Amino acid sequence: MTHIGYTMMTEQSGPRELVGHVVRAEEAGFDFSVTSDHYFPWLRSQGHAPYAWSVLGAAAQATSRIPLMTYVTCPTFRYHPAVVAQKAATTQLLSEGRFRLGLGSGENLNEHVVGGGWPSVDVRHEMLEEAVEIIRALFEGEHVNHRGTHFDVESARLWDLPDRPPPIGVAVSGERSCALAGRLADLVIATEPEAGLLESFDRHGGAGKPRVGQLPVCYDPDRATAVERAHSQFRWFGNGWKVNSELPHPDSFASATQFVRPEDVAGSIPCGNDPADFVEAVRAYVEAGFTEIALVQIGGDTQPGYLDWSEKTLLPALRSTFG
Template sequence: MAAFGYFLSCEEFTPAQLLDQARRAADAGFTRLAISDHYHPWNDAQGSSPFVWSMIGALSRSVDLPVTTLVTCPTVRLHPAVTAQAAATSGVLLNGRFTLGVGTGEALNEHVHGDRWPSFAERADMLEEAVEVMRALFTGEEVSHRGRHYTVDNARLYTTPADPPPIHVSGFGPNAAALAGRIGDGFVTMTPDRRLVDAFRAAGGAARPVIGGVKVCWGDDRDKAVELVHRLWPTELLPGELAQILPTPAHFEQASELVTPEMIGEAVTCGNDADQHIATLRAYVEAGFDEVYVGQIGPDNEAFFDAYRSTVLPALTG
């Protein structure tokens, strides 16, 4: 049976709001948390972007739920040796309930040092080497590494959890799914696509978890919910590789002119029809996902958590 968690969107909410949502999620019956790792929001309307590692420290003292990053890019903005230290400390703070979700990243967050933004093939190669470096450091042994992309010189993590954090690898196509099957302890993908699940399983992930995430907008007025999603998260519907290559929120705002409210209404679960919300999540279960994280768009979290506590989650887990 799949487990259901709550998705904390650092792009949309302040640290205090995220901590409040985490507590509400635990009270509503969600059994785990995921949290995004961004330097920038996708657009200015979202308006937030706290540092994920500070948030995880705060979460460890606020709730008892497991926490997964969805996802961290350990290759450009942060060196994998630094990411490994952050992940190891998070594992200690959460008493082993931390999972490191990683991916090849977006220029939006990773270009801030002024580095060249590599092609997907190069970024995938960088991610594979970064995972190798982090796994070596999680042992607590001294590590020196001279690789194609990274150098580590006599580094040792003195604060490590009893067991290394699992590393779940994100991907949105068959090549990325195969990479996750080869190097990951699990696979992260955002759409309930059985073909990607099968590609991950075939590449070595047969007994490993598949993790998904989806954003919804619970609200009494469906039209207003659609308008809210169109204002805050039109980026969810941008085609192709735009989400990976556009460098600033302003560019995403320009590209989002391609997205209409009608497209949002067709693609995003909006309104207060519990059956629609249940069907949205059940699609992930039927596609073979083991964990599904749900994020509420907009400020009406109380109604969302009430509905999921009383109706949506019981229908999926009862």
């Protein structure tokens, strides 16, 4: 069975709106939800970037059924891993066991704000691995002392721990991150329907674990309007992770995508209101082996209409196709 999720995209809505949207997503019947965790939007046209963890706390209280998840948090620059462990444990308690901690090696766009430069990807993976080990140790409930290559932890302990620690997901984009995720994660996260990533994850110990993908979509009764909005706010999506993780500012993303055309965006993001187009886009993830797909509706002010349409049309179409 394929689970369909809703994305609280913090880059395109304010905090109160995000909570209202996930409440409606729960009512509409989405199977789970995920939340981005950014300091900047990718493009100025998106217009928002509230603190994701405050939004998660409010969402945990405003909802009762829908699972919550970071997609993803970087536990190595803006946040120390010991602090991420505390935030995750608290969110798991507030949500009564509905939270999963999605982690990744980060983007320069969000992490540069605390200074210290932006190291090479191999160093970022080293830091992520060490961070996951620290978080796991704190989830076990003991005092943790750690002297590592990248982090120190001085007699830390989590005083409020849930009975079941949040499952940890790791975002992957290549062989090294897949190896890390296979060894250390409870689930894998990816933003592209690449079967090779999941095969690598399986080779390194991930077989049988959940695999969560994410797909941008742009619903609108008028397809031309949807294409225009997708181009305005999501034309960066086609750059790929290796490019997106290095750019430091929304203006950098604008410059890097200045020659992307609306028709280019429409070729990779389903736009309009024909559910068949959305079903086919999801099919690529299902056939690649993903068990969960979180949809991202582009446009903060379009969420109410999208959620109504999803409840009446999209979710029934997806479930009749994929179970």
